Amino acid sequence: MPVSKKEISPCPLDAALSIVDGRWKGTILWRLSQQPMRTSELRRSIPGITERMLIRHLQDLVRDGIIERIEELATPTRVRYQLTAYGLTLAPHLEALCAWGRIHLERTKPVNQK
Amino acid sequence: MPVSKKEISPCPLDAALSIVDGRWKGTILWRLSQQPMRTSELRRSIPGITERMLIRHLQDLVRDGIIERIEELATPTRVRYQLTAYGLTLAPHLEALCAWGRIHLERTKPVNQK
DNA sequence: CAGAATCCCCAATGATACTG
DNA sequence: CAGTATCATTGGGGATTCTG
Secondary structure, three states: OOOOOOOOOOOHHHHHHHHOOOOOHHHHHHHHHHOOEEHHHHHHHOOOOOHHHHHHHHHHHHHOOOEEEEEEOOOOOEEEEEEOHHHHHHHHHHHHHHHHHHHHHHHHHHHHOO | OOOOOOOOOOOHHHHHHHHOOOOOHHHHHHHHHHOOEEHHHHHHHOOOOOHHHHHHHHHHHHHOOOEEEEEEOOOOOEEEEEEOHHHHHHHHHHHHHHHHHHHHHHHHHHHHOO
8 A cells, every 4th residue: 555655654854854845845935934925925936836836835834734824805815824833933943954055055056067 | 948856946945955855865864863874774774665765865865965875894795874074964953853843743643543 | 785777657746727 | 816627747766676
C-alpha cells in the first residue's frame, strides 16, 4: 500500500518540513511573515505561480493552522491572509533558515558565473 | 523552457529548503547530525528507504557540501558519511525545526485517534 | 558492501477556462 | 477578486537487476 508521504517516518524534522513542502510554500510563507497580504497581492508578488497552486498552498497552510484567511467586507470579494499565532511560532525558524539561505546563495553564486 | 525547480525564485528560504527537499533528506540529515554513519547503517536505520534513493540523496547532500563521504580502508568497501563544517552551520536550524516538529506532532496527534 | 543502470508509475504542478 | 474544475505533463522516486 502506498504510504502517504510523511507517515512512515515519525521523524519530527520531516513533520516540520512537510509543512513547507510544496513548490511555492516557502516563498508564500516568506512574504506572509513580512506582512499580511491579499490573494491578488500574493499572486503578483510571486512571479510564475499559477492561481491554482497559490490557492491550493494557501488552503494547505490554513488547514495546518499556520496562516488564517480573513474576509474583508467589500463588494468585490477581498481576502487577506496572515500568520496565525501558531504560525508565528514557526516563523523565527524559517527566518533563521532564510538567513542561512542567503549565505548559501552567495556561496553558490560564483558557480553560475557563466 | 521549463525552469528547474528553484531558479525563478531567488527567495533565500527556498534556497535553504531546496537542500532538504527530497523524500528522505530530512531523515538522513537527522541521523547524520547525531553521528557519522556508514551507508548500510543508514539504510538499516531508515525503514522503507530504497538503496537507490539513499545513494541519490547522499550524493545530493555531498554535492551541496552539507555532508562528506569518507572511504574507510577495508576489504569490503566501507564508506562513512558525516556532516561537513558547512553542514554544521545548517544543523542547528534543522534541530530547531525538529524541536518545533515535535510540538507539532503532539498538536496533531489527537486527530489520528482512530 | 557501496553504488550504477533501467523501467515505470503516479502525485504534484502547470495550463486553461469557468463561476459567484 | 477569490476560488473551482479539467486536462495534460513531468520528474521524483519505487522496484529491480547488475558490477566491482
